[in-house]
Amino acid sequence: MAEAIYLLCAVTSLVAAVLLLRQYHARRTPLLLWSCIGFFGLALNNMLVFVDFALLTGTDIALARAIAGVCGILALLYGLIWEAGR
Numbered sequence: 001m002a003e004a005i006y007l008l009c010a011v012t013s014l015v016a017a018v019l020l021l022r023q024y025h026a027r028r029t030p031l032l033l034w035s036c037i038g039f040f041g042l043a044l045n046n047m048l049v050f051v052d053f054a055l056l057t058g059t060d061i062a063l064a065r066a067i068a069g070v071c072g073i074l075a076l077l078y079g080l081i082w083e084a085g086r
Helices: 002-027 030-055 062-083
Strands: none
Touching: 002 030, 030 062
């Protein structure tokens, strides 16, 4: 059951990123682009969680998961702090 939830989280983040990218192409707002990049990073993080816990049970890829998550959050923070103030 946990593996299904990991996949659903990854799919949800990926769908959010695609929807944000579609809106970015329509409006060209930098905040939409940074949010899209952030959600792609979070989707990658969720996919790596699934791979780590469901597929590679003997291997620990926590560092790769952490890097993907931090990059996603940093992209969101950059977009919210610096681009929203324009």
